[in-house]
Amino acid sequence: MFRTRRVLAGALLTGLALLTGAGAAVADDPSSSPSPGESGDGSGPTEAGTAFRTATVLQQDQLATAGASAGDYLYWVFPADAGQRATVRAKVTLPESTARHGTSTWQVDVYDGLRRRQACMYGKQTGKVTADAGTVELACVLRTVRSWSEPWANDPLPGSYYVRLTVVDLPSADLGLPVQTEVEVTAADKGGAADVDGSLSTPLIPGASSVGQATEGASAAPAALAGEPEDGWSSGWWTDRWLWTVGGGVLGAFAAVFGYSLTRGSGRPSRVPPGV
Structure with missing residues (x-):
């Protein structure tokens, strides 16, 4: 005994x-991430796309920078796998207040591979630049990516995610003013607490069927495919x-x-x- x-x-x-x-x-698991420009983990692309099809590939933990004009739509695309909760942070720097004619409002939106707008759990998704301020910082914390979901649901699923940054309100006289933007994506692994039964046969990556079928004057793979994680999709079983x-x-x-x-x-x- x-x-x-x-x-x-x-x-x-x-x-x-x-x-x-x-x-x-x-x-x-990290509950917060530094604002763009503070992590220093690695530099990313220095330009942004102007539409979904021309979105610039951005890997997680990279800092993307781009010069643009007020009124442009700026697009980046990044990968997010099952069990990850992504946080998108953006920073917009405007010219001196003497060159502007009033306040402006900027907004960051996130869309999945099916171009469905994903809601932010929390974060400052829309921000206003007052006449005496020169920068605005935005953030969007997405829901945890699920490995599988019902067809009618709008749950985030593994695949490509698009970031769109643009101004939604500004004086017409300020259209075309030069601005500098910074975008960074980080992700926290939520582990087994986010696991669900079932998985997708393929991630939501637009244009995946065209891999290896390059035509003259076209890229061999869509830009979104370059955002695939280095160790593959859902490799961490x-x-x-x-x-x-x-x-x-x-x-x-x-x-x-x-x-x-x-x-x-x-x-x-x-x-x-x-x-x-």
Whole structure:
């Protein structure tokens, strides 16, 4: 009995260590990211597209910069895989206030591979540049990407995501003024807590069927395809859900053995001293 209890105690400690490690992994996920220009992880593209089809590829943790004119629509495209919660941050720098004729309002929007606008969980998606200010910073925290969803749902799914930055309100006299923009995308891995049953057969990447079918004067692959993660789509099959499953199974099994040992011990007849 003593040996059995010692084994059970060791198993319980092992299971608790697994569960604690899994919880710590989830708790260590970054909850906030620095504004564009502060991360310094790597420089990105120095220009932006002007439509969905010409969107400039932007990898996660890269800082994209672009010079444009007030009134232009600027587009970037980045990849987001299952279990990731992406955060898009943008910064717009305008000319000196003496060259402007009033306030302007800027907005950042995010669309998925089907060009469905994705809602922001939180963040300053629209910002106003007052007459005495020269910059505005915007942010959009998307919902966690799901590996599978119902056809009628608007859930974010693995694939390409488009960022559109533009001005939505400004004096007509300020149209065409030069501006400088910065865009950065970061993503936090939410782990097994975001796992769902099922997965897409292919990610939502526009033009995926044209890979390798280049024509004269055309690119071999659409720009969106260049945004595929370096290790492929949904390649990280291991999540902390496995730890919780294995740890729970171990604890359940040894709890059953422990309960059986208790009932077995209580059912034994007491020994009668000889000669009684």
